[in-house]
Amino acid sequence: MKAPKTPILLTCIGVLFAMLACNALVSKPTVSNIRMTTDESGNTPTSSYAPADKFFVFADLSGLSAGSVVEAKWYAVSAQGAEPNSEINTSDYRYQPGISFIHFELSAIGGGSWPTGAYRVDIYLDGNKVGGQGFTVQ
Numbered sequence: 001m002k003a004p005k006t007p008i009l010l011t012c013i014g015v016l017f018a019m020l021a022c023n024a025l026v027s028k029p030t031v032s033n034i035r036m037t038t039d040e041s042g043n044t045p046t047s048s049y050a051p052a053d054k055f056f057v058f059a060d061l062s063g064l065s066a067g068s069v070v071e072a073k074w075y076a077v078s079a080q081g082a083e084p085n086s087e088i089n090t091s092d093y094r095y096q097p098g099i100s101f102i103h104f105e106l107s108a109i110g111g112g113s114w115p116t117g118a119y120r121v122d123i124y125l126d127g128n129k130v131g132g133q134g135f136t137v138q
Contacts, residue, residue, distance in 0.1 A: 027062060027063035028063055029063040029065065029068060030060075030061070030063055031059045031064075031070060031130045032059065033058075033060040034057065034058070034123055034130075034131045034132065035057070035058050035133065036055070036056065036058075037056045037057075037058055039056060040103060042056065042058040047133075047135050048136045048138055049114070049136070049138075050137070051108075051116065051137055052108070052113050052114075053137075054105050054106065055074070055107075055114075056103055056104070057103065057104050057123070059101065059102055059103075059123055060101050061099060061101060062100070066095060066096065066097050067094055067095060068095040068126055069094055069095070069124075069125070069126055069127070070093045070095060070102055070124070071093075071125075071127075072090070072092070072121050072123055073087060073089075073121065074087070074088050074119065074121050075088060075122070076088050076115070076117065076118075076119055077119055078117050079119060079137065080115040081115050091106075104121070115137065117136065118134065118135075118136050119137065120132055120133065121133055121135075
């Protein structure tokens, strides 16, 4: 006696849909909407700072695993008295579940002032660059 093919076909289609649904639920880790702001509230975007200002960068986080490392690398691109594209600071954060954004801030050493010029901050997720922002000090 021949077994009907329809139940086997329906089972295969059901398994395929289940696999696709599970894949759709797994989100890719992302760091997005990287932006410079005037303060730690993150509400006022900027691309320019005064020499005495702190620098603030914000980024939105999604789908990260606990323990993922988000890193900010700050550079003086072309600032007075600094070598071009010199790294001036690196800071990192180990992700904790439930956090939807992160911010890093950077102050001039000893309460001093930043030299005028162009700067950049690059953001990394687990060692891979995911974006960055350029800004100036005037």
